[in-house]
Amino acid sequence: MTNNTENTSFESEGLTREVVQVSPELVTEVIFALNNHDKEQLDFLLEPLHSADVADIFEQLDDSDRKELASFIGAELEPDVLSELDDSTLDDVITEMDDEDVARAITQMESDDAVHVLEDLDEDDQRKIIDALPAEDRLAVEEGLSFPEDSAGRLLQRNLVSIPGLWSVGKVIDYFRSEEDLPDEFYEVFVMDPLHHPIGTVALNQIIRSTRDVIISDIMNDDFKVVPVDMDQEEVAYLFKQYDLTSMGVVDTEGRLIGMITVDDVVDVIDEEAEEDLMRMAGVQETDITESVFEASKNRVLWLLINLVTAILASMVIAIFDASIEQMVALAVLMPIVASMGGNAGTQTMTVTVRAIATRELTSTNVKRVIFREFSIAVVNGVIIAVIIGLLSWYWFANMALGGVMGAAMVVNIIMAGLAGILIPITLDKMDIDPALASSIFVTTITDVVGFFAFLGLAALVLL
């Protein structure tokens, strides 16, 4: 016990956090043992670790050390280490391991972990490993891979506990005591009708609390939820969050129970989906920091190219007013402020909106109210910023009319930014386009174009 609290003491000091079991010192020792080909020392270091921590060590190593470790201990690698690796590290590790070793590890995994390991490999590697599996596992894995990516089918583990409703608690307990092939962990059992349709669930604590003669169908919860196998994982995660679930059954199109999803997989989904939104809004594809420079550069440059087009669009607006700028160079000095503030205000509204859509707080019931609210916020903040920058510009260039133009352009742009920030994500969502993926490009284009146009246009009208 004392040991445990010591391990998990948690002063955070920059990048070295005590709560992380994999300390930089441990990684250094692993690298040292690796370079000395000291198998004994390596086993000594890695053996006490949880698979998730061994996976972290793989991720922390550089390419050559990682490959060396993989080929060094690959044959005796804990299967779970593979399922804990991030995609690009997994690729590296599997490439170094014998296909037979990978296949052996996969047969020892729950079906969802096996699918997770295989799904991101390139087709050749996948094929080779699948072919090395025993027939039964091969079928299970192939079926798992046949479900759409990011669907409930990819998360489900086939091994679950199901019992008939007519059994007594005593019979269930005896069954548990004699049955060898139960899942490693489960929190509830599924009650089935003769056609393998689930009719209820019973939590384990409910079984233990009841006396042996109680009939299962009398204590089961018949107001339970199951999901179809092709449901999107985001929807599955929503149900777990909304109803505080620890596991949930998955049914096929005929309503037969074919597996269950447990909360630990859903935790990963929630994390992944939140990361995806964050990354997409910044124009980054799903990524690991272990990915190669070439891959990462390819992933990001597309976004930069799209942004280049919108930046050029904004420049073309400026070009319309080049004569005005030549007459009054103060316009060139001030114009980026209008665009930049609009961009910031738009990003605020857009982020709130994208998040509210993802968490389902924004619905068709309250959408009008929320749009009006964002419009009101934009008006209030637009006026505040406009007054300040208007006065500052007046003072800076000793030109009251210029201050007025600046203030007016700012109000216009921040209000437009607010409207764009809410209307664009909503419209994209209605069109079934992920608002996190595309909103910011449209919002920026609008705030840039409107910002430059409003400011330079007003200036041309009023000042020159």
Next chain:
Amino acid sequence: MTNNTENTSFESEGLTREVVQVSPELVTEVIFALNNHDKEQLDFLLEPLHSADVADIFEQLDDSDRKELASFIGAELEPDVLSELDDSTLDDVITEMDDEDVARAITQMESDDAVHVLEDLDEDDQRKIIDALPAEDRLAVEEGLSFPEDSAGRLLQRNLVSIPGLWSVGKVIDYFRSEEDLPDEFYEVFVMDPLHHPIGTVALNQIIRSTRDVIISDIMNDDFKVVPVDMDQEEVAYLFKQYDLTSMGVVDTEGRLIGMITVDDVVDVIDEEAEEDLMRMAGVQETDITESVFEASKNRVLWLLINLVTAILASMVIAIFDASIEQMVALAVLMPIVASMGGNAGTQTMTVTVRAIATRELTSTNVKRVIFREFSIAVVNGVIIAVIIGLLSWYWFANMALGGVMGAAMVVNIIMAGLAGILIPITLDKMDIDPALASSIFVTTITDVVGFFAFLGLAALVLL
């Protein structure tokens, strides 16, 4: 069962998602019943719903309907509805309810939910409700509130199952069958020494699988994790994610077990922390879309004001070169492109870095490698974008030298953006400042200032 799959069919059609149990139609019916003061219809509509769905209905209503519903059904509100509400809706609802009704609801909650409901109320309301609690609950709630915000102490529920290691499985089962005051849900029991220090845990399925004569200490898991009561909730969430936990014990400074944290609360923490990072990077405080315009405007305008300062700073750089711009107005047309592309490239790197720090993928072991990697990506993408925009500018203004200056400034700015995008979050994290909160302001300042300076400075040197 069929019923269930029907409810959870999941075509996504814009803002109306079928998997949401609270449909817009249902909300409309609730509003209609509310306006007719039709208590019977209201009960008919709300009674079958899960507390989380009733909470969603409260959140969907406008202010006046929400208050009316609260005062209408407040006296018989399911306690869990309160703990599922977002902060500003909770405030509205509690204000409308009698303090006694709120107190009654709170006594029926698990201790973590009670603390969650009370923690965000203003001090007067909090005091009044706490005073209305029975003595025992009052102490528990006051102690819960005494733990630091966002710490393990705020998440813990006191009600858990602990047993001595010497008990047999049979004795444990008999204890479960006779004991009334067990938690509603639990997945493991804690094994204690005589001084109330935890020495192991046993999963319920482990107990059910074993025969009655097996001694608990022989089947318990003694390699288990506990957390100190003042550990930050982010660290707690990390442990749950890393080790796929469903519950975990919480100990006081003497190592005595004082409660447990269950995975459903951790799921909320993960969601909350991801939202916080997303919002902070966009300059929005923690927020609900039910918050008032005034509150939201106040939360956001500070960020806009900080950005105004950096935008003015960038303008001052432009002002240095006003003579150059007067000579060649094409500079004014092109300069926002350099700044904007730098901003985008910087945001990409910064987002990847902030996320890698949050997920602990970025550590002192790999930090140098990751910095070099981001630098390399910036060089590659900088060169690609520079060549394209250089050629375009040359063509647009029929001026090869201008194209060269544009390209050179772009390379410089994108490389600076990449370095800023990784070094600033790392530095902030080392200084114990949340990188999500402050990075983007520094990154934008650098990309704006460097962008304008590099482009206009080079232009002044080379072209004029």
